[in-house]
Amino acid sequence: MAMVEIPADMELVYKRPESLTLAHTHYCPGCTHGVIHRLIAEVLDELDVRERTIGIAPVGCSVLAYYYFNVDMAEAAHGRAPAMATGIKRVSPDKVVFTYQGDGDLAAIGTSEIIQVANRGEPFTTIFVNNAIYGMTGGQMAPTTLPGQVTTSSPTGRDVETTGWPMRMAELIGILPGAAYVTRQAVLDGPGIRRTKKAIKLAFQSQLGGLGFSMVEIISTCSTNWHMGPVEALEWAKEHMVAYYPLGDTKVSDGVRALMEGR
Amino acid sequence: MPKELLEGNAAIAEAAIRAGVEAYFGYPITPQTEVLEHFSERLPELGRVFLQAESEVAAINMVYGAACAGARVMTSSSSPGISLMQEGLSYIACSEVPVVVANIMRGGPGLGNVQPSQGDYFQAVKTTGHGDFHMIVLAPATVQEAIDLVVLAFDLAEKYNTIAMVVADGAIGQMMEPAELPPMRPVRLPKERPAWALTGAKGREHIIITSLYLGAENLERVNLRLQEKLKKIAASEVRWKEYSTDDADLLLVAFGTVGRVCQTVVREARAKGIKVGLLRPITLWPFPSARLNELAHQVRGMLAVEMSAGQMVEDVRLAVEGRCPVRFYGRLGGIVPLADEILPELEKLDAELAGGKES
Numbered sequence: 097m098a099m100v101e102i103p104a105d106m107e108l109v110y111k112r113p114e115s116l117t118l119a120h121t122h123y124c125p126g127c128t129h130g131v132i133h134r135l136i137a138e139v140l141d142e143l144d145v146r147e148r149t150i151g152i153a154p155v156g157c158s159v160l161a162y163y164y165f166n167v168d169m170a171e172a173a174h175g176r177a178p179a180m181a182t183g184i185k186r187v188s189p190d191k192v193v194f195t196y197q198g199d200g201d202l203a204a205i206g207t208s209e210i211i212q213v214a215n216r217g218e219p220f221t222t223i224f225v226n227n228a229i230y231g232m233t234g235g236q237m238a239p240t241t242l243p244g245q246v247t248t249s250s251p252t253g254r255d256v257e258t259t260g261w262p263m264r265m266a267e268l269i270g271i272l273p274g275a276a277y278v279t280r281q282a283v284l285d286g287p288g289i290r291r292t293k294k295a296i297k298l299a300f301q302s303q304l305g306g307l308g309f310s311m312v313e314i315i316s317t318c319s320t321n322w323h324m325g326p327v328e329a330l331e332w333a334k335e336h337m338v339a340y341y342p343l344g345d346t347k348v349s350d351g352v353r354a355l356m357e358g359r
Numbered sequence: 360m361p362k363e364l365l366e367g368n369a370a371i372a373e374a375a376i377r378a379g380v381e382a383y384f385g386y387p388i389t390p391q392t393e394v395l396e397h398f399s400e401r402l403p404e405l406g407r408v409f410l411q412a413e414s415e416v417a418a419i420n421m422v423y424g425a426a427c428a429g430a431r432v433m434t435s436s437s438s439p440g441i442s443l444m445q446e447g448l449s450y451i452a453c454s455e456v457p458v459v460v461a462n463i464m465r466g467g468p469g470l471g472n473v474q475p476s477q478g479d480y481f482q483a484v485k486t487t488g489h490g491d492f493h494m495i496v497l498a499p500a501t502v503q504e505a506i507d508l509v510v511l512a513f514d515l516a517e518k519y520n521t522i523a524m525v526v527a528d529g530a531i532g533q534m535m536e537p538a539e540l541p542p543m544r545p546v547r548l549p550k551e552r553p554a555w556a557l558t559g560a561k562g563r564e565h566i567i568i569t570s571l572y573l574g575a576e577n578l579e580r581v582n583l584r585l586q587e588k589l590k591k592i593a594a595s596e597v598r599w600k601e602y603s604t605d606d607a608d609l610l611l612v613a614f615g616t617v618g619r620v621c622q623t624v625v626r627e628a629r630a631k632g633i634k635v636g637l638l639r640p641i642t643l644w645p646f647p648s649a650r651l652n653e654l655a656h657q658v659r660g661m662l663a664v665e666m667s668a669g670q671m672v673e674d675v676r677l678a679v680e681g682r683c684p685v686r687f688y689g690r691l692g693g694i695v696p697l698a699d700e701i702l703p704e705l706e707k708l709d710a711e712l713a714g715g716k717e718s
Contacts, residue, residue: 117565146560147559147560147561147562148559148561149559149560150428150557150559152424153569159571160571162567162569163567165565166560166565167559167560167565168557168558168559168560168565168566168567169557169565169566169567169568169569170423170424170427170454170557170567170568170569171567171568171569171570171571172420172423172450173420173446173447173450176416176417176420176423176447179412179416179417179418179420179421179423179424180420180421180423180424180427181424182384182410182417182421182424183382183384183420183421183422183423183424183425183426183427183428183432184424184425184427184428184557186382186408186410186421186425187381187382187408187425187428187430187432188428188430188549188557188558190549191428191558191559208413208414208416208417209413209416209417209420212412212413212417
């Protein structure tokens, strides 16, 4: 990919990370997947690990993420990305391995796999995008859909009496001994995006240090299936999602603490 | 190497180790647990990967991941566990990565029991998972053959970038008999992994391994490519064994343990003057259809014997194309048909067809 020559009197302040391809994404206007992809790519560039990174795309809206990340990628069956990542990391421990999963993938059909990898402390990184809905299939109730939230499969609003409660995955995973670093962040505004990037970087650094399993849950939006404009969706997520899903770390192991304090 | 007294399950695991398996992922289930146990002891001491998965679903996806990374990898299970692996097997088939699976079959359906069975014939050769694909399916009748076929399974899986499944019933898994293990192959180094594998996009374009092909024409193209490959396998990898077929005018068709029992039936029937032969399929897919079709011109009739309600017999009938009568005898629930009960079935067929070959 040819880079444009930078004039001598100008400084390069912003560029496409090398860990992203030139492909146009299929994501809807206002979708936050693009932001999260970019944050991961920036981190891979900064850690200089692109050439030894293997990513796993999930089933869901980000199923085509393998076209967008300029790293080796595999596409997993629904919910099985953590098991695939386990296989890859075990036979290629020198590689940097990550899964990119949505809420249906990770918190419904793939609950077993995610809990088991965290408990075994598999030293890879999971990026968990929580937007409280099944986007790809057209807006059905997810395990993370909020009480009362209207979706195409909870048309009168999620009734917790019959469908259970939204799953707080960062808390659930955080209590497992094999998890080194688990955090929940949000990409709903500038400061949140910067904090999310820091968390993603720490998660990958924790992997590079062989410290255990790391997961960054990211509160995200789905304008299309929430039937809101992008700005309205961001505001709604701030008001409702963050209230139910508190931001912050749910697990920082001693090793990760040392990493944090070391920088 | 000298012959040793080996248990089938342990021999299967050790054969895989000798064949250079780099990683094993599996889940305990009777009657194959000794495969997992053998690996759990041997692989770590050899510096290779062993992991007991949380389920067969996870195990097959770990295998899928390791195969994508270019490692020589296998799993093993028994019938209900293979059912759980079907999703993963379908993804693996479409992604065209080499994987070896051993299925030490038990009685079904459902939880069934832990007795030897061949009830997974359909599952192995026809209904392995959603979509259009086949695995190479290898069926040993002895511990020695199980060893040889495990080694062959790796070679075929890697030759065609496909799944090779060794299906043995629980009897072969659990029994001990003298057999010879192959010499230890050198394990492939990480830098020797295939060019298509996910090893990091260093100095090359990034590689994607997927089974998603949006657009009907796209997916049709992929399917046609898969079918071309399957045709090639069907043309060159059919394996079977014949016993006393030269002058036979009746034919037994049976695989695995009951294929072995039928060798006794041939001897006993011949002592009674019945000119019977035996064809024992070794590859259940591809099936030795062409040879059966040839033999259908020679014999008066065939008797398929299985440890199931009659699954392989359907493929025998398809192969024979109505050229001769095909009868079936089977036992269910984990019962191995004995020579004493197969022989009368054969005599019945002999008497029924006494008028010579039907035209």
